[in-house]
Amino acid sequence: MDDMVRAQRCFEALRDGGVLVVLTGAGISAEVGIPxxxxxxxxxxxxxxxxxxxxxxxxxxxxxxxxxxxxxxxxxxxxxxxAAPGRGHEAVARMAAALGDRFHLVTQNVDGLHPRTGIDPARIYEIHGNIFxxxxxxxxxxxxxxxxxxxxxxxxxxxxxxxxxxxxxxxxxxxxxxxxxLWFDECYDEARYRADSALSAAAGADVLLVVGTSGATNLPMQMGALSAVRNIPIWDVNPEDNPFGDFARRTPGGVLRTGAGEALVTLADALAAA
Ligand SMILES: [Zn+2]
Missing domain, CATH: 3.30.1600.10 (SIR2/SIRT2 'Small Domain')
Structure with a gap:
């Protein structure tokens, strides 16, 4: 079965239970013109x-x-x-609406686009801050x-x-x-960047969806490593190979080598379909 079909099955199964953690990086915002x-x-x-x-x-x-x-x-x-939130951001918001308190979003993006889609701010961990x-x-x-x-x-x-x-x-x-x-010569913390909350979310996840991140920063890599050890499905959405793809291949998840918007719409449809 192809990886996208397996990913759709995985998201269909989330309708009946389980916690989804979404981790996003620059790739999702590059699609709406943010370098x-x-x-x-x-x-x-x-x-x-x-x-x-x-x-x-x-x-x-x-x-x-x-x-x-x-x-x-x-x-x-x-x-x-x-910039305005793109279809990838909107698809993540649909996942949030479908799952309620079974959803967590950890984002490396400081662009404030996820909060603009109406997701409960308590469920968004902006681990690198917010430029506004x-x-x-x-x-x-x-x-x-x-x-x-x-x-x-x-x-x-x-x-x-x-x-x-x-x-x-x-x-x-x-x-x-x-x-x-968060600057390059500074460290993550809970009070400012909700680092502990992000790791706790990963520790309680049943599925980890990683979107458009290259794995250059420490906390996201810890989330990937933790999820790989727990052997939950990791799905890595990224047109290019990256360390999260290596994690994903060790789990029941896999690698989706497509753009963020296309993959996220498909997965949000699988999750939300009646
Ligand atoms: Zn002061």
């Missing part, structure tokens, strides 16, 4: 200096050049704001706050001024505000 920003799209020029994404998305960069780091995030925030939120750079609390409207449609070349930085300050203590995103 990964880890690659070429993430390069950032300020004056004569060219910054690479891996050096900009760090605590160290923020400490030394907060205006440059903010300008990059504010521009990306505008890109995310202009800011929080205190001095950690007076883990609370996040909305980035003010004045930063909407931020042009790529606009400078972030001292006045802009003031508008982004922590409303509780007045310290500089920072983007609510």
């Amino acid at each position: 990964t920003f880890r690659g070429e799209e993430g390069y950032w020029t300020r004056g004569s200096k060219v910054y690479q994404p891996m050096e900009l998305a760090t605590r160290a960069a923020f400490e030394s050049e907060p205006a440059t780091v903010w300008s990059w995030y504010l521009y990306r925030r505008g890109v995310c704001s202009a 939120r800011a929080r205190c750079s001095r950690d007076c609390s883990a609370a996040t706050y909305s980035i003010p409207d004045r930063f909407d449609d931020w042009p790529k070349d606009a400078e972030v001024t001292d006045e802009d930085l003031d508008a982004l300050r922590c409303p509780a203590c007045g310290a500089p505000g920072r983007p609510h995103v």
Whole structure:
């Protein structure tokens, strides 16, 4: 039987019981025009200096050049704001609606597209943060706050001024505000990124559906490894091979080498059909 047919059977069986954990990465949002920003799209020029994404998305960069780091995030925030959830996101929302408290979504995407599809926020673990939120750079609390409207449609070349930085300050203590995103020189935690909740969800999953992620980050890989050891079906939706495909092949699941939208619509149909 071909892997897609087996995956459909697996999702049909979820109608009668079982917990589904969906793990999404950049691939699902690439389909609606959001670049990964880890690659070429993430390069950032300020004056004569060219910054690479891996050096900009760090605590160290923020400490030394907060205006440059903010300008990059504010521009990306505008890109995310202009995008709309795609059929892959909508299909995940249909799975959430069909399963209720038997559904968990762990996303590496900071673009806020999943929350816009109406899934209960309590069931979404944004393990790398959310680009529409800011929080205190001095950690007076883990609370996040909305980035003010004045930063909407931020042009790529606009400078972030001292006045802009003031508008982004922590409303509780007045310290500089920072983007609510996990940086490369930082660690996952529960209070800010719901890392423990994501691992607990994986520990209680009956099916793990992995969509459009390359396995470059630690927590998703732990979820994959844990699920492989538990030998639950892992389905890896990705046009390209990646470490999750290796996990999936060791389980009763498998590998679906298609785009995110196409596969997710098929699986949501299998789950929701009467
Ligand atoms: Zn504060």
